[in-house]
Amino acid sequence: MWHRLFSFAALIILLQKDADAQDASYGVDCSFPIFSKDLKCGDLLGDRKAVYDEFMDGCRKFYGAKGNRCDTTEDDRIAMDIYQPQSMVNYTSTGFKKIKAPKAVMDLLLDHWNKNKQDRKEERWPAGNIYVNHWSSPTYMVSVEDHSLRGGGYKLKTDIWDAVKSTIEEWTGMEQNPISMYGIRVYTDGAILNPHADRLPLVSSCIINVAQDVDEPWPLEVYDRNNNAVNVTMEPGDMVLYESGSLIHGRPFALKGKYFANIFIHFEPTGRRLHDNSDEYLDDLDSFLPPYVIPDSPGAAEWSKKNPQGWKKPTPSAPIQQINSPESHYAAAHGDLSRLESALQKDHRLLHKKDNNGWLPLHEATRAGHQDVVEFLIKNGADINARTGRTGEGSTPLNLALAYHGPDHDLCKYLQSLGAANLPDNGEL
Structure with missing residues (x-):
């Protein structure tokens, strides 16, 4: 239930x-x-x-x-x-659970960590970001999708998603699609993680502790269904499953030690129950809201403001990630620059190819906030004022950036510096 x-x-x-x-x-x-x-x-x-x-x-x-x-x-x-x-619709009774990470995913993560931990890169945060006290305790990344690191890139990222997906699905009882992956992030001495709920569509998630060198345990504080604080300690190889969009979580007590290295892996429910092979669930989905947002709730109103084009409802027998079938769209949406470069080298026309909803790779990258991908696409000839929709009457990239990320976001400033137009959606997706 x-x-x-x-x-x-x-x-x-x-x-x-x-x-x-x-x-x-x-x-x-x-x-x-x-x-x-x-x-x-x-x-x-x-x-x-x-x-x-x-x-x-x-x-x-x-x-x-x-x-x-x-x-x-x-x-x-x-x-x-x-x-x-x-x-939020909650798919589990507790909202969180600590288990041991599957061996397959730990083998991948430890191999990447051991090969690249000396080449960690300091993480850059937007001005005024208060989720981590990066001003006094810098955070670093040994990113699994960084193709400049040994073994990093799209293949490793998808291998990790594949190794985790079934665990998330069995726990939630829902079919899931991969949506985002952060890390391996390295916190340093004195770090505090401000308690929060994740921004949507980060809904069904897990934290895996890859490595640590601490003087004492650094507890993850989560709030149970009765809003009592529960402190969860983690050691390398531990995996915390959590409904990150609805479960408030953080680490409000300062880290004591040299470092604490985690990876965060996020999925989005499709609305289909696990092991349901029919398309009948599509009839029950809201025509505008995603299946994990409760209609007429305060969050539904907020989600609608930020997503005026609505949720991309799956087509029969096709999960969400297959709707944007061109490889360039998928790579742009997921910030996979190396895969995008490879796709455009094979066929530069993909830069201007719209998907079934009239979206270009530039629109997908803008919505996801991948500024490096946006810059790459524009430098390679993407139209900064291209509009979404089958008839080209939808939103421009700047309009999407403002709607999804706000006027202070660096991506908005970048597009504005190029003279991009803020043309809103005229009823198209």
């Missing part, structure tokens, strides 16, 4: 019970702000307000004249913590 989270009012009641109890367990707004910046648990966990204030002040000082973006981003995080979890 699918479960919905409690309403916000019910969450506050649960919070008050935890705050009054003052025992070893605690709820939201204790270790770090979740729904409110007014922490509720006194000195139960020490002076957490001082820790939070130092966290935010560090961001403001680091970004100087742009420091106000720290507060804007933080307010957005808290707002999403409130509206998104209550708006």
